[in-house]
Amino acid sequence: MTFPAMPTGRILSGDAYPLTPNPHPATDSERAALMADPVFGKVFTDHMARATWSGGMWSDRGVMPLEPIPMHPGAAVLHYAQQVFEGLKAYRHPDGSLQLFRPAMNAERMIDSALRLAMPPLPVDDFLAAVAALVQADAQWVPQQEGGSLYLRPYLMATETSLLVQPSDTYEFVVTASPVGAYMGGGGGVSIWVSRGFHRANEGGTGDAKTGGNYAASMLPQQLAKENGCSQVLFLDAKEDRYVEELGGMNLMVVFGDGSVATPRLTGTILPGITRDSVMTLLADAGRPVRERDIELEEIREGVASGAIAEVFACGTAAVVTPIGELKSDDFALTVGDGEAGPVATWVKKELTDIQYGRAEDPYGWMVRVA
Ligand SMILES: Cc1ncc(COP(=O)(O)O)c(C=O)c1O
Known part of the structure; x- marks a missing residue:
């Protein structure tokens, strides 16, 4: 696609917030x-x-x-x-x-x-x-x-x-x-620590709100993750310690060997991610509708071990699409696929970032011009 020499299109107004310029900006x-x-x-x-x-x-x-x-x-x-x-x-x-x-x-x-x-x-x-x-x-x-x-x-x-x-x-x-x-380096998969016993959110709590307290609750499990050589935490539901919910700052997607994709449903304890919604839209429009459902940790463990699960990846604004190469906890360590980025995560990351960076058309009207 070719781009016009000068930007065109409506520019979102910032007039309601008048500027007092910094008298000493960085050189x-x-x-x-x-x-x-x-x-x-x-x-x-x-x-x-x-x-x-x-x-x-x-x-x-x-x-x-x-x-x-x-x-x-x-x-x-x-x-x-x-x-x-x-x-x-x-x-x-x-x-x-x-x-x-x-x-x-x-x-x-x-x-x-x-x-x-x-x-x-x-x-x-x-x-x-x-x-x-x-x-x-x-x-x-x-x-x-x-x-x-x-x-x-x-x-x-x-x-x-x-x-x-x-x-x-x-x-x-x-x-x-x-x-x-880029928030997390490299194109390979990251290692994720599955938090047992420590949760970030409860039913009726504030899990689906973006409020600092949820992140305060995630600090100790995050520290444990680091101590165990992992970069992020995957939280389970607080009631049964059984269903996967989300990471400390990203939503989770599971790709099965038959090509289908699932993500934990929004139960009130999970942040409704904007990247999650966008990834679901891109996959659905490519003929791969994402099922929102309960996903047991056990299903992931068995599926990764048997090969029934081909890819697991996380998504969010900061880290975009992050393939998960390894899942670990006190009692297991599993490599997902070959531990590297899988084709679905790679495809969806490219589709999404091509729109975000203006390298592809934006059929959804997602981008809003400000300058
Ligand atoms: C707990 C949590 N889950 C998921 C996400 C992903 O949300 P989004 O895609 O809107 O950035 C974030 C980041 O905002 C988050 O902090």
Whole structure:
């Protein structure tokens, strides 16, 4: 496909978030050094977007220099973790435009998360304007290199000074931006630790909300995974310790030898991933509908051992599509297939990233241009 010389199409407005430029932005050479090989989430751009909830309304919207946020030591978020967040990416397309991937889904999921945490939801248009304005302000920070993107981290937090366990009456909405490369190195399969006994979410809890507490619960199992030579944790259901749910930051897909694909159904304890939804759409449209169902760990163990399961892979915004080469726990260690990326994971990763990076047409209208 050929690209027009100049970007065309509607550009998402960031006007609702006026810019106060950073008077001391990184110099070109400083920025180049920071962007050469950024560790995920360690490098931040010159600006941040903010809005405040007070008196029952959102106000003080803007994009401003990135700076520390002063907070009273008694701020509610520091004690009871009343907080929700999102993660999405901006991509640089061959025509020079900057594009977000399905940002309205992040906005909608943040509304669902906020409602679960008894927080005031930020309207979808407001969310979109904030991320657009920030990418526009920090356009030079969107990487050029293969696999690079600008990771956006919108979040809402409770700021009322109060130790009472009750919803705050003030909140801050903040968006930061970080240039990132590929989240997990290499094209081969990663090793995954199956967490027994430690869970991230319970029925009726906050598992399907993107809130910090879920990730706090995953830290110890994540540490155990590292100690056992694994890069990520796979969680089982909390009730029976029997069904696979998701990884610490990704959803799970299982590819069977007959070509069919299954993924754990959304039970309320699993995050409804936007990549999960996109992968399911791509596979379904290629004649490979993904079944959402309960998947027992035992089924995976037996299937991997017998060869009935050909591939297992994970998917999420940060890590895109990550083939799983090995599954381990206290009492077993299994190599999936030949331990390398399988054809279905490889195919779906290419389809998805070709759309995200503008290398292929976007028949779904997933990309939203911001610059
Ligand atoms: C727990 C968890 N599951 C799944 C995902 C994947 O979701 P998405 O594809 O929307 O990034 C994430 C990342 O956001 C996550 O943190």
